[in-house]
Amino acid sequence: MTPLVPSTCLGFIILVALCFRIIFTSEYKFTYTLCLILLVLHLHKLVQFSDALQSSNEKLQSMFYFESCWYAKSREVQRLTLQVLRRCQKSEHYSFYAGFVTFNRPLLLSLVKKTYSFMNYLIFVNRH
Numbered sequence: 001m002t003p004l005v006p007s008t009c010l011g012f013i014i015l016v017a018l019c020f021r022i023i024f025t026s027e028y029k030f031t032y033t034l035c036l037i038l039l040v041l042h043l044h045k046l047v048q049f050s051d052a053l054q055s056s057n058e059k060l061q062s063m064f065y066f067e068s069c070w071y072a073k074s075r076e077v078q079r080l081t082l083q084v085l086r087r088c089q090k091s092e093h094y095s096f097y098a099g100f101v102t103f104n105r106p107l108l109l110s111l112v113k114k115t116y117s118f119m120n121y122l123i124f125v126n127r128h
Contacts, residue, residue: 043108050103054091061088 064070070081 043103043111046103047105047108051105054104057088061085064088 064081064084068081070078073081
């Protein structure tokens with residue numbers, strides 16, 4: 001796990017905690033709740049698009065390799081097909097900070113788990 005993934009998780013947890021604090025103390029509870037829900041849905045959509053991009057990349061690679069009969073074509077077509085195949089071997093998930101933070105399902109799951117644990121901790125601390 002890269003160093004920025006825990007910091008991203010911590011940043012997300014702090015943002016959610018701040019949103020909950022604002023929600024419970026503000027007169028605009030509905031607005032802030034809606035913003036929090038939209039934030040989580042936006043993160044989910046980023047992960048969904050990232051996974052769709054990666055699966056499309058894998059389908060393109062298998063189509064070029066298995067269905068195009070590229071090895072029976074001219075030398076120029078073989079060279080161009082190999083360039084496409086090399087390009088398809090790179091991961092195409094959305095990433096930020098030069099690839100340190102990659103939006104994929106494990107990151108989303110980790111964010112949700114850590115946020116859930118942190119919120120339960122805050123609820124427990126406030127009760128006692």
